Amino acid sequence: MTSGLSDSIGFYVCGFILLLVCALKVPALVRRRHDMLLRAACVLLFAAGCLMVLAAPDSVVALNQFTGITNVAAPAVYLTTIAFSGASLLLIINWRPAPLEQTRRASRVCITTYSLALLAVIALFWAGDAPVEQVTLFDVYYANTPYIREMIVLYLVAQGVAMLTASILCWRWSKEVHGSLRAGLLILAPAYLIVVSYASVRLAAVVARWMGYNLDFLAGDVTRQLATPASLLGAIGFVVPLAGPRVAEIARTIRHLRQLNPLWQAVRDVSTPGAIRASLPWWRTPPAVLLTGRKTALYDAVHALAPYCDPAVREFAYDAALRDGSDESTAAITAEAAMLLAARHRQRTNPDHQLQATETGAQRGVDLVPLSMALASPIVRNLQEHYVPQQKAARHD
Known part of the structure; x- marks a missing residue:
């Protein structure tokens, strides 16, 4: 056959x-x-x-x-x-x-x-x-x-x-x-x-x-x-x-990139003098390289915001988070996120008005992912709505 x-x-x-x-x-x-x-x-x-x-x-x-x-x-x-x-x-x-x-x-x-x-x-x-x-x-x-x-x-x-x-x-x-x-x-x-x-x-x-x-x-x-x-x-x-x-x-790398996206969207336009940001097309760059580049850019942005960070903002947000029922570690991360957003606003609106350099959590080695996820906290949003306008009013006065 x-x-x-x-x-x-x-x-x-x-x-x-x-x-x-x-x-x-x-x-x-x-x-x-x-x-x-x-x-x-x-x-x-x-x-x-x-x-x-x-x-x-x-x-x-x-x-x-x-x-x-x-x-x-x-x-x-x-x-x-x-x-x-x-x-x-x-x-x-x-x-x-x-x-x-x-x-x-x-x-x-x-x-x-x-x-x-x-x-x-x-x-x-x-x-x-x-x-x-x-x-x-x-x-x-x-x-x-x-x-x-x-x-x-x-x-x-x-x-x-x-x-x-x-x-x-x-x-x-x-x-x-x-x-x-x-x-x-x-x-x-x-x-x-x-x-x-x-x-x-x-x-x-x-x-x-x-x-x-x-x-x-x-x-x-x-x-x-x-x-x-x-x-x-x-x-x-x-x-x-x-x-x-x-x-x-x-899959873990892609998940981390997605988790870092809120923080990236918040600080991507921050001026980082001396830092070099290379364009990495996602369609031909390995995810691990994309993640490394993204973390580097985020640390550069956080470092650039350090002179504009106000410890008073951090304390205010920390106390608010504790009152809201958060544990100490969660409250600390939430406070860091709130301080960074306030520093971003200060750099945009009054770049010449730098405070004494404040060491941020990211500079101390805090994981960027919790910091990014904390941006969705109601504490951070409320601070943006109430504390930032107070900064504007104080500046005008």
């Missing part, structure tokens, strides 16, 4: 993407060749990429024709499947925190077991006889053929055991961690279970042939339905722990 290129294009796209990612990790592997976790990740990516390419129907036909060996694509797919399964288990073993000696011992057992399984597949295919080409239903077609039968069972059991073990390790580990790592593990665990189901369904179709029944649809239609979600969840499960911290950091 042959298949058109349209049936294989999805396999090729996924396979080449995985191989490309693997190639991008080669320089790191050269630098850290003794890093078992990185080696397992590279083997996993390489095996997964090769598996997707070799499992494509067109690749099966092409490989059989190129080598001149009927059904040689079957052991090739089995070998990459076993390598992928072993690498997945090896990756989880080295990824999960454990005593170094325990990790090394488990790694040696995994490598030895799956290396022997690879050699056994080659030996069994060489000893068996599979003269009729089968592109998609090789498992069930040769379910009763000596040696080929054992090869099929070996690859399905090796795959199922590795995936089941990896799933159990992921479930157990997920109870010990939090955040994006836990999310990734909770995605990987069912993904591995789907692969276990895949292997079990194919094995059930093989056993049915042994008993004289025909359940070939299990190895065909059913397993095809399981392959896509398993691949998708597996990819997401590995990406989430890697990308999660970075995404979370970007």
Whole structure:
């Protein structure tokens, strides 16, 4: 049975993407060749990429024709499947925190077991006889053929055991961690279970042939339905722990920028002699750089307002905040915000009338975010409505 290129294009796209990612990790592997976790990740990516390419129907036909060996694509797919399964288990073993000696011992057992399984597949295919080409239903077609039968069972059991073990390790580990790592593990665990189901369904179709029944649809239609979600969840499960911290950091940075926006809107027009403000377009500037630039500009503005800050304003706002029910720390931040707004008004309306330089909370290292959020306080708004007009009247008098 042959298949058109349209049936294989999805396999090729996924396979080449995985191989490309693997190639991008080669320089790191050269630098850290003794890093078992990185080696397992590279083997996993390489095996997964090769598996997707070799499992494509067109690749099966092409490989059989190129080598001149009927059904040689079957052991090739089995070998990459076993390598992928072993690498997945090896990756989880080295990824999960454990005593170094325990990790090394488990790694040696995994490598030895799956290396022997690879050699056994080659030996069994060489000893068996599979003269009729089968592109998609090789498992069930040769379910009763000596040696080929054992090869099929070996690859399905090796795959199922590795995936089941990896799933159990992921479930157990997920109870010990939090955040994006836990999310990734909770995605990987069912993904591995789907692969276990895949292997079990194919094995059930093989056993049915042994008993004289025909359940070939299990190895065909059913397993095809399981392959896509398993691949998708597996990819997401590995990406989430890697990308999660970075995404979370970007989200925190953007949240801080939004929280600083009220303070920025209040002091962005403050004259800051000697300070250099570089324009940072948001669409091509990393959020972390934007946040650093924004904080620098805010500190420059606060420093420029220091000579116009009136301690009397701070005391007035502090007492008002305490009377309003605020605790001392909240009242202090509210008072700082009120004093800055009053200083901004004084600088705008009477720039030559500087007071004795007053050290503001921001200059003392107070977090700018609470200071920015305090601008929404009713105390600050009331002060702007009543205290600033009093300043104007006093100036006119």
